[in-house]
Amino acid sequence: MKTFRGATAIAFLLAGLAAGGSGCAAMEQVAQVGTSVAQSQGVVTGDQAKSIMRSTTAVARSLEDFTPEQEYYIGRSVGAVIVNRYKPYPNAQANSYLNLLGQTLAQASDRPETFGGYHFLVLDSDEINAFAAPGGLIFVSRGMLRCCRSEDAVAAVLAHEIAHIQFRHGIQSIEKSRQTQALTILAAEGAKTFGKKELADLTKTFEGSITDITSTMITNGYSRGFEQEADASAVRTLSRVGYNPNALVAMLREMEGRLKPGGLDFAKTHPSPASRITDIESIVGRAALTEPPARQERFRSAMGNI
Amino acid sequence: MKRHFSALPVFLLVLLAASTTAGDAVKMMSVQVKQGEVRATPYFLGKIVATLSYGDRVEVLGSKESWFHVSPQGKGVTGWMHASALSEKRIVLKAGGKDAQVGASSGELALAGKGFNADVEAEFKTRNRNIDFSWIDRMQAMTVPPERIAAFLQEGGLVPAQGGGK
Numbered sequence: 001m002k003t004f005r006g007a008t009a010i011a012f013l014l015a016g017l018a019a020g021g022s023g024c025a026a027m028e029q030v031a032q033v034g035t036s037v038a039q040s041q042g043v044v045t046g047d048q049a050k051s052i053m054r055s056t057t058a059v060a061r062s063l064e065d066f067t068p069e070q071e072y073y074i075g076r077s078v079g080a081v082i083v084n085r086y087k088p089y090p091n092a093q094a095n096s097y098l099n100l101l102g103q104t105l106a107q108a109s110d111r112p113e114t115f116g117g118y119h120f121l122v123l124d125s126d127e128i129n130a131f132a133a134p135g136g137l138i139f140v141s142r143g144m145l146r147c148c149r150s151e152d153a154v155a156a157v158l159a160h161e162i163a164h165i166q167f168r169h170g171i172q173s174i175e176k177s178r179q180t181q182a183l184t185i186l187a188a189e190g191a192k193t194f195g196k197k198e199l200a201d202l203t204k205t206f207e208g209s210i211t212d213i214t215s216t217m218i219t220n221g222y223s224r225g226f227e228q229e230a231d232a233s234a235v236r237t238l239s240r241v242g243y244n245p246n247a248l249v250a251m252l253r254e255m256e257g258r259l260k261p262g263g264l265d266f267a268k269t270h271p272s273p274a275s276r277i278t279d280i281e282s283i284v285g286r287a288a289l290t291e292p293p294a295r296q297e298r299f300r301s302a303m304g305n306i
Numbered sequence: 307m308k309r310h311f312s313a314l315p316v317f318l319l320v321l322l323a324a325s326t327t328a329g330d331a332v333k334m335m336s337v338q339v340k341q342g343e344v345r346a347t348p349y350f351l352g353k354i355v356a357t358l359s360y361g362d363r364v365e366v367l368g369s370k371e372s373w374f375h376v377s378p379q380g381k382g383v384t385g386w387m388h389a390s391a392l393s394e395k396r397i398v399l400k401a402g403g404k405d406a407q408v409g410a411s412s413g414e415l416a417l418a419g420k421g422f423n424a425d426v427e428a429e430f431k432t433r434n435r436n437i438d439f440s441w442i443d444r445m446q447a448m449t450v451p452p453e454r455i456a457a458f459l460q461e462g463g464l465v466p467a468q469g470g471g472k
Contacts, residue, residue, distance in 0.1 A: 067393075068338050070361070072420040076442050077430055083441045095448065100458050103450040107350045108466065110372065113339045113391035115360075119445040137445060151462065182421065203429040206422050208429075240350075242464035292463035 025080055066171055068115035068135065075116075075135030077210045078170065078217075082123075082131050082139050085218070089124035089142055091121050097302035098122060101151065102138060102158045108240045109159070110233065111166035118162065122306070127265040128255060131166040131217050143265070145306045147149030147255040150291055151299040155238055160248070163233035169226045174209045174214035181205045221269030228271075231280050245284045252277050333366040335374065338393040344385035348373035351459075351466065352454060355385045361397040361418055 066074070089095075098120040106118040118136040123129070125141040132138050138161045148154045165168065182205045185198060216222065222230075236243040256273040259266060270276070337358045345352030348370045356378060358364070364376035367384065373399060377384045399418045431439065459466060 023425050067421070069418060073422040073424070073427050076427060076438075076439065078440045079445070080437050084437050088441045099448045100450055100454060104455045104458055107455060111390045112350060112388050113342060114340045116446060117339075117341070117449070119448050121441065121445050121448075137442065186420070199425060199429055202421070203426050203433065206426050206430055209422075240467050242459070242466050295462040295464075300464065 006092070013191050015157065033153070043181045044269070045234065054068050061077070066134075066168075071168070071171060072115035072135040074171065074206070074209060074213070075137050076132040077206070078133040079137040079139070080160045081210060081214045082133065082218075083121065086123040086125045086127075086129075086139070086141065089122040091122065094122050094145075094303050094306060095120070097298070098140065098154070098158070100153060103179075105155060105159050105237055105241060106136070106162050107169065109162050109166055109199045109237045111162075112166065115300075118165075120158065126257060128263045128267075129264070129269075129279070130161050132161040132170065134165065134168065134213070136165055138162070138165070141265075143258075144255075145303055147251050147258055148303065149254060150247060151295050152238075152243045152289060152291060153251040153254075154246035154299070154303065155241070156177050156234060156245070159234035159237040160230050162237065163230035164222070166233060167226070167229055169222050169230070170217065174212045178205055178208050182209075217269070219264075224271045224275075227276065228279055231276060232283060235280065235283055244287065244289055246289060249277050249280055249286075250289055252280075331405040334363050334396075335366055335376070335392040335394060336397040337362040337364070337387075337391060338395075338397060339391050342387060342391040343377060344376065344381075344383065344387055346385055348375070351456060352386060356381050356383050358367055358387075363396075364392070 046105040102118060102120040107114060114136040116135055118138065120138045120140070121140040122145065123139050126143045127141050128143040128147060129141040130139065130144050138155060138158065140161070144157060145154065148157060182202070184199045185205060221227075231248065234248060238245045238247070255266065259273070261267065332460050337360055340360050342358040342362070344355050344356040344358060358378055358381075362378060363459070364374075364387065366374050366376055369377040370386075372389045373386045374389060375384065376387050376392075397418050427459045431437070458464075
């Protein structure tokens with residue numbers, strides 16, 4: 001009896017929604033989503049309201065979790081900001097090796113498919129740095145690659161960056177208020193009247209999102225929790241491909257000796273190598289690194305002069 | 307009067323339940339990446355048997371760990387796709403069309419090309435002329451053929467763990 005009454009209540013609610021699915025009710029739905037740009041812009045016809053309602057349903061679910069396509073466009077601009085700040089290292093052999101190794105790891109990761117796929121580039125900088133722009137664009141500085149004494153160590157760096165993309169750590173650093181802004185504009189966009197004003201508003205929100213992400217990556221760093229998550233995932237990916245996850249520890253030890261206190265690179269944006277090593281060794285234990293000569297040789301050939 | 311009033315919502319609920327059950331019989335998903343690989347086995351080195359495009363629909367036949375066993379519409383093959391390539395939402399390439407209405411009524415709609423898109427990027431470039439995108443385009447042109455991955459593993463004496471991941 002109790003169950004029946006509950007079911008009736010739900011059905012009643014559903015019936016109410018079905019009956020009021022046009023005009024004012026649709027606008028109320030939009031208003032619930034955030035401060036309504038559509039309303040502030042004046043007249044919205046019944047058809048437009050329905051269109052807004054349709055888009056809002058979609059957007060409301062996807063905004064916390066940007067679609068891979070939107071993530072792709074965010075990532076392109078984040079990447080452009082990074083590559084303009086640090087400059088590319090246009091060495092074909094180094095970049096081709098990095099892409100081959102990175103692609104192999106990405107395919108074995110827990111997120112092998114992104115909208116535009118994974119791509120890797122060396123940055124011409126002595127800073128010890130690496131960045132993962134949303135959607136799969138990964139940048140590693142020459143300074144960081146010098147911390148790697150083996151292919152397994154380079155693999156460890158790349159697997160860590162792939163993990164940031166997998167967990168969407170970049171996207172998560174977009175301020176919540178900006179996500180609401182985007183949602184509101186997108187609700188209006190659904191009205192098929194995607195005019196200059198909407199494009200300008202959306203671009204402003206987009207610009208803000210890019211700033212949120214790049215300032216987190218370049219200046220503030222992710223939380224220690226995000227870094228631990230990325231290290232743990234890197235260990236899984238490395239093992240899956242056949243690399244020794246202890247190479248991540250070896251790379252961090254080398255980094256520890258090279259990081260300059262007060263530096264604006266990993267010294268500022270990441271937990272100390274020592275604390276990361278403690279966390280990683282609690283997962284993988286300790287093991288000696290051995291690499292077949294062919295692997296060592298191709299590493300030396302591609303990265304020897306980095 | 308009161309009795310008559312409560313019968314309608316119950317009827318609606320039954321109708322809703324019936325339509326949900328009918329929808330579950332065939333589970334469909336959409337490709338949410340530009341290029342989605344269908345593989346012969348649920349494994350990251352599995353042979354690629356088909357390549358699907360953004361928005362393509364697949365029928366889900368089963369699943370194993372992070373993989374879906376799928377039958378792509380109109381391809382005449384079955385194979386395995388990684389979960390990261392697929393969305394439960396129907397991906398509609400244009401807003402406001404007939405498909406959008408169908409999709410929205412089931413609450414499972416994603417609008418392709420909406421939100422942060424090529425238009426927004428173009429506007430962003432206009433406002434930030436100092437930011438050069440040419441290296442991003444060059445990066446995206448750096449691709450690795452699948453057969454190179456297998457060779458790279460073998461040459462490096464790498465023995466991947468079977469199963470798991472992709």
